[in-house]
Amino acid sequence: MSKIERQGLTRRALLARSVAAGALVVAGAGFIAAPNAAWAVEVRVISEHQMATLVQMARDIYPHDRIADQFYAIAVKGYDAEERKALVEEGVAALDAAAQAAGHADYVSMGWEEDRVKILQAMEDSGFFQTVRGGLVTGLYNQKEVWPIFGYEGESFSQGGYIERGFDDINWL
Amino acid sequence: MVAKFDLTDDSVVVVIGTGAGGGVLSNELAQKGVKVVALEAGGRYLPEDYINDEWESFGQLAWTDPRTTSGDWRVARDFSGLPAWIVKAVGGTTTHWAGASIRFQEHEWKALSTYGAVEGANLLDWPIDAAEMAPWYEKAEAKLGVTRTGDRAGLPGNNNFKVFEKGAKALGYTEVHTGRMAINSADYDDRMACQQTGFCFQGCKWGAKWSAAYTDIPRGEATGNLEVRDHAHVARILHDESGKVTGVEYFDKDGNLQMQKARIVCVAGNSFESPRLLLNSASEMFPNGLANSSDQVGRNYMRHTTGSVYAVFEKPVRMWRGTTMAGIVQDEAHHDPSRGFVGGYELETLSLGIPFMAAFLNPGGWGRSFTTALDSYENMAGMWIVGEDMPQATNRVTLSDVKDQWGLPVANVHFSDHPNDVAMRNHAYKQGMAIYEAVGATRTFPTPPYPSTHNLGTNRMSEKPEDGVCNKWGQTHDIANLFISDGSQFTTGAAENPTLTIVALAIRQADFIAREMAVGSI
Ligand SMILES: Cc1cc2nc3c(=O)[nH]c(=O)nc-3n(C[C@H](O)[C@H](O)[C@H](O)COP(=O)(O)OP(=O)(O)OC[C@H]3O[C@@H](n4cnc5c(N)ncnc54)[C@H](O)[C@@H]3O)c2cc1C
Ligand code: SF4
Numbered sequence: 001m002s003k004i005e006r007q008g009l010t011r012r013a014l015l016a017r018s019v020a021a022g023a024l025v026v027a028g029a030g031f032i033a034a035p036n037a038a039w040a041v042e043v044r045v046i047s048e049h050q051m052a053t054l055v056q057m058a059r060d061i062y063p064h065d066r067i068a069d070q071f072y073a074i075a076v077k078g079y080d081a082e083e084r085k086a087l088v089e090e091g092v093a094a095l096d097a098a099a100q101a102a103g104h105a106d107y108v109s110m111g112w113e114e115d116r117v118k119i120l121q122a123m124e125d126s127g128f129f130q131t132v133r134g135g136l137v138t139g140l141y142n143q144k145e146v147w148p149i150f151g152y153e154g155e156s157f158s159q160g161g162y163i164e165r166g167f168d169d170i171n172w173l
Numbered sequence: 174m175v176a177k178f179d180l181t182d183d184s185v186v187v188v189i190g191t192g193a194g195g196g197v198l199s200n201e202l203a204q205k206g207v208k209v210v211a212l213e214a215g216g217r218y219l220p221e222d223y224i225n226d227e228w229e230s231f232g233q234l235a236w237t238d239p240r241t242t243s244g245d246w247r248v249a250r251d252f253s254g255l256p257a258w259i260v261k262a263v264g265g266t267t268t269h270w271a272g273a274s275i276r277f278q279e280h281e282w283k284a285l286s287t288y289g290a291v292e293g294a295n296l297l298d299w300p301i302d303a304a305e306m307a308p309w310y311e312k313a314e315a316k317l318g319v320t321r322t323g324d325r326a327g328l329p330g331n332n333n334f335k336v337f338e339k340g341a342k343a344l345g346y347t348e349v350h351t352g353r354m355a356i357n358s359a360d361y362d363d364r365m366a367c368q369q370t371g372f373c374f375q376g377c378k379w380g381a382k383w384s385a386a387y388t389d390i391p392r393g394e395a396t397g398n399l400e401v402r403d404h405a406h407v408a409r410i411l412h413d414e415s416g417k418v419t420g421v422e423y424f425d426k427d428g429n430l431q432m433q434k435a436r437i438v439c440v441a442g443n444s445f446e447s448p449r450l451l452l453n454s455a456s457e458m459f460p461n462g463l464a465n466s467s468d469q470v471g472r473n474y475m476r477h478t479t480g481s482v483y484a485v486f487e488k489p490v491r492m493w494r495g496t497t498m499a500g501i502v503q504d505e506a507h508h509d510p511s512r513g514f515v516g517g518y519e520l521e522t523l524s525l526g527i528p529f530m531a532a533f534l535n536p537g538g539w540g541r542s543f544t545t546a547l548d549s550y551e552n553m554a555g556m557w558i559v560g561e562d563m564p565q566a567t568n569r570v571t572l573s574d575v576k577d578q579w580g581l582p583v584a585n586v587h588f589s590d591h592p593n594d595v596a597m598r599n600h601a602y603k604q605g606m607a608i609y610e611a612v613g614a615t616r617t618f619p620t621p622p623y624p625s626t627h628n629l630g631t632n633r634m635s636e637k638p639e640d641g642v643c644n645k646w647g648q649t650h651d652i653a654n655l656f657i658s659d660g661s662q663f664t665t666g667a668a669e670n671p672t673l674t675i676v677a678l679a680i681r682q683a684d685f686i687a688r689e690m691a692v693g694s695i
Contacts, residue, residue, distance in 0.1 A: 061539045064548060117540060133539055141531035141547075142228050151551030152493065152527040155225035157378045161368030162331075167495035170332040172488045173339050173612065 041073050046080050046088050049108075053092045054079055054132070056108045060116045061133050062140055066149050075139035076132070091128030095119060176400045178210050183434035185210045186686065187421055188441060189407045189450065192265015193675040194659030195441030196385030197316070199401070200393030201683030207690060208398050210433055211390075212405040212423050214442075215261035218268065219387055223376030227528045230375035234268055236261040240445060241573040244588040247621050251536035256586040258624040259443055263403050264386025266443065266626075267672070268376045271498035272355040272383065273521055274319040274673040276310050279303040280508055281516075281561070281667035287508060288515035293591055294563035295473055299664040300636040300645040306677060313677040317355035317383040318362055326358045327351045328367060331495030333522045336486070336554040340608035341502045341520075348503035352521065355383040355673075356496060362388070371524070373497035405431075408581055410438055410454040410463055410655070418463070418655045424579050437686060437695060439647075441659035441679075444474065444628035448570045448661060449584040451632070451642075464632070464649035464657075469641050471571055473564035473633050474586065475666040476625040478594045480558045481523060482605030483534065484614035485549040492524040492554050500556075505604060506668045514596040517668045518560025520605060525555070533623050546618060554609060558601040559627070561668045563591035570631050627671050632661040646685045647678065654695050658682055 043051045051073075058072040079088050095107040098119040104110045107119065123129050140146065147154050156162060178185050186202055188195045191213040199211040215236075224230045235258065242249035242256045249256070260266040280287040282303055285296040314322040321327045328351045330338060341349045356373070357366045367381040380387055393399035404426040411432070412418045420434040440447045448471040452462040462470050500522030507517050525533060527550060535543055546553075573585035590598075602619040609617055634657075635641025638650035641664065643657045660675050667674075689695045 062544050063541055064544050066548070133537075137532050138228060138528070142528045147527050150527050150547060151489070151491070153491075154526070156370045156372070156494075157225045161370035161379075162494040163367075163369040165494075166491070167331045167369040167371075168329060168335065170335050170490060173335055 041077065043080050045082055045085050050088050050092045051076070051080065053095060053107050054088065056116070057095065057120070057132060058136055058140065060113060060120055062136055063113065064149070067146055071140060071143055071146050074143060075136050078135070078139070087128055087131065091126070091132070094123060094126070094128065098122065174397045175394045176208070176397050178208060178400050180431060180433050182208075183420070184208060184436050185434070186437045186439060187212060187433055187435035188439045188658065189421065190214075190265060190441035190443065190446070190659060191263050191385060191390060191401060192260070192441060192443060192659065193267050193270075193385065193672045194679050195439065196264055196267065196389045197676050197679040198439055198441065198658045198683050199399050200385075200389035201680050202687060203393040203396045203398035205683065205687040206398060207687050209393070209400070210435070211399060211401045212407050212421065212433070213263050213401060213403050214406040215263060215403065217263045217386075217403050218376065220376065220378045220380050223268070223372075223378050225370065225372045225375060225378065227375065227526050230372075234260045234262050234376065238577050239575055239583045241575050241583060241585040242587070243585060244568070246588045246590065247536070248624055249588070252624045255624045256588075257443075257445060257628050258626050259628065262386065263390055263401060264384050267384040268386050269374050269626075270384075270672055271373050273498050273501070273670040274314065274317055274353050274355045275501075275519070275669040277303065277306070277667040277669055277674060278506065281665065281669075282306070284516070284561075284665040291515060291563060291591075291593060293565060294593065295566045296564060297633070297635060297640055297664050300634055306681075309677040309681045310673065312680050313673055316680070317673065317676065318357055318364070319353050319355050319673065320358050321350065321353045325361065328354055328356060328358045328496055328499045330500065331369060332490050333492035333495070333524050333554050334500035336490055336612055337500050337502070337522050337556055337608065340610075340612040343611035344604070344607055346502050346504040350501060351499045352501045354496070354499050356499065357381045364388075367496060369495035371493050371495050371497060406579060407442075407450060408453065408579060410440075410450065412456065412458070412463070412652070414458075416458060416652060418652055437654045437656065437690070439656040439658040439682075439686075440632070443659055444631045444661040445570055445584040445586060447657065447659055448631040449572065449582075452572050453581055464642050464651045464655055466651050467639050467641060469633060469635075471631050472566050472569045473630040474568040474570055474588060474628070475562050475564055475630040475663065476588065476622075477627045477629075477666055478518065478558065478560040478562040478590075478597045478601075479622040479627075480598050480602060481555060481620040481623075482558070482602060482609065483546075483553050483555045483618040483620055484606070484609035485546065485616045486552045486554065486612070486614055489551045490554045491551060493526055497524055498522055498557070502608075505601070512600055514593045514600065516561030516593070516597065518558055518597055518601050519668050519670075520601065520608070521557045521559060523555045523557035534618060534620055536621070546616070549616070556605055556608070558598065558605065559668065559670060560597045560601060561666050562594045564630055564633070564665060565589075565591055627660070627666070629660045629663040629666050629671055632657040634662050634664045647682045648685075656682065656686070
């Protein structure tokens with residue numbers, strides 16, 4: 001999905017692309033996930049533009065090229081809430097203002113990650129940035145569905161541990 | 174038959190906390206026929222309850238009541254409300270621990286004499302020595318089933334160990350092996366052998382790793398002399414006009430304040446909660462807190478000089494498979510001031526899963542420098558540094574303005590590195606990175622210390638009453654029937670993981686208490 005498409009999200013469009021990944025489960029509060037249809041992110045309190053900006057910002061903070069948008073969306077989904085609305089409004093406005101000052105329409109339509117990262121670096125100490133970054137540490141990396149992308153195998157007790165499944169199988173030393 | 178003692182029974186020994194110190198002490202006393210009421214703030218969890226998931230397990234077992242921090246350690250910035258990663262549960266932090274079980278080296282009992290005075294450090298010799306401790310260590314090793322002691326074989330090396338071993342040997346290190354671990358390499362003491370599941374920090378679901386939760390606690394209960402009350406948070410220790418302690422007040426399961434009488438009280442709440450409890454027990458007679466005439470309660474907080482080194486290789490390592498910490502290099506553990514610091518350090522294998530790695534690799538870090546490290550997680554190996562840190566009077570636990578759910582002032586933990594700690598850590602980072610570079614690491618990460626897992630020294634043992642809080646038996650200098658029974662009694666920290674020593678001291682203390690009770694001196 002290009003930056004422009006993210007900008008113009010419809011309610012059901014955002015997560016559509018990653019369905020191919022297969023058997024994903026409902027993983028975030030307020031998420032409606034239909035296994036064989038498109039994924040949707042439902043935005044109730046904040047705007048679609050704000051949600052799209054948060055998703056882009058999340059990816060720019062913790063960029064993993066092999067992790068699909070939907071996992072970033074799950075990680076920031078919690079900002080679509082009345083008590084966080086003000087924080088998001090202010091934060092996204094600041095991102096867009098910085099983007100405009102650099103000659104772009106808004107944050108999500110900036111083409112290069114490094115240009116967006118410069119904007120994030122300038123606001124690194126803000127409450128908005130620190131809240132979003134801090135939340136991602138568990139919001140993104142504690143999703144069991146992303147673990148296989150890193151090769152991490154998770155729970156192992158039910159499979160009898162690794163005693164017969166390669167705890168010492170290193171072969172290149 | 175599990176005992177049930179009356180709140181007014183003033184013949185019992187009350188033990189506060191059921192971890193490495195308190196759990197073992199309770200059982201050892203019960204085995205000798207002494208009646209014990211053990212009060213534990215946390216709940217009961219057994220292997221079937223443990224969870225192979227880092228954050229979920231943390232939520233189940235960790236102490237998350239509020240604490241505050243100050244000082245220039247990075248933990249105060251990155252984890253300001255979580256100075257330590259320790260457990261609130263029956264069995265204490267022995268549910269989380271990795272099992273590394275090594276004795277102090279002989280000279281480490283005499284840090285001041287061996288190192289000489291170090292500026293800014295409050296060094297002291299322990300009032301006990303290696304010869305005195307040798308038989309107690311032997312009992313502790315047998316209790317824990319420590320590998321490579323007695324006739325117990327070592328554990329097999331996992332992938333993380335093999336990388337570590339090859340690099341260490343390439344550097345010329347010779348004391349390299351899979352560690353002395355309280356993890357069964359073969360069935361032992363009704364516990365099965367390690368299945369290499371790799372979640373040692375989350376509670377061993379096989380029971381292969383020793384934990385007081387499923388060994389000492391139930392065995393003590395089986396004697397009929399031990400009653401463990403869980404969800405019992407001790408608020409205050411009480412005393413009479415003669416200055417002897419008479420019992421404790423605690424909040425029970427339902428939040429009601431109860432009073433349990435006692436003949437003797439033993440404090441074993443780990444090194445933040447133990448001094449906090451003594452300070453919160455201040456009275457007209459003891460305005461600075463119990464057992465604090467020396468003003469040493471809460472001071473000399475030590476956490477070991479730690480840090481980690483992770484490294485990425487061209488090919489997969491899969492370090493998470495198998496025992497979390499079964500691997501050690503001991504060549505740097507000796508005292509050799511030519512390295513630019515006193516004391517020594519151990520290097521031990523360590524692995525974290527993706528969730529914890531994201532939180533701890535470089536707290537606060539972001540962007541591609543951070544994420545490309547995680548992208549190579551499968552090809553990563555890891556080790557932990559554990560070295561002797563300097564006791565400093567200003568590194569201390571005090572009472573904070575913040576209150577907990579019981580309305581009690583919480584512990585503020587103040588810590589700043591001593592220059593010796595910094596020099597040691599930097600040396601260890603260099604050696605750790607060299608180990609991995611020797612086997613082809615393409616990138617290395619000198620990773621900052623995590624919230625403290627080893628917490629020591631805040632009620633230290635001393636020969637002279639003015640230098641510390643308790644004597645060589647853990648008996649407080651000021652109050653004969655009040656004992657310190659956990660890691661807070663450490664005079665100095667030594668380079669070794671502390672639990673074997675905590676357990677050895679608890680076994681020894683039980684022997685002392687039972688003996689003194691029998692002759693009626695306490
Ligand atoms: C992840 C991890 C790995 C570790 N690995 C190792 C290792 O490999 N080797 C090693 O030697 N050590 C290791 N340790 C350290 C080891 O677990 C501790 O040193 C040891 O458990 C400390 O024993 P303790 O008796 O002082 O306290 P704990 O075992 O922490 O027990 C204290 C207990 O007291 C209870 N308590 C506190 N306050 C109160 C109160 N007011 N009322 C009632 N109860 C209270 C707590 O809930 C807790 O259960 C590790 C620790 C962690 C966290
Ligand atoms: S690796 Fe061994 S000791 Fe660790 S949790 Fe698994 S079975 Fe227990």
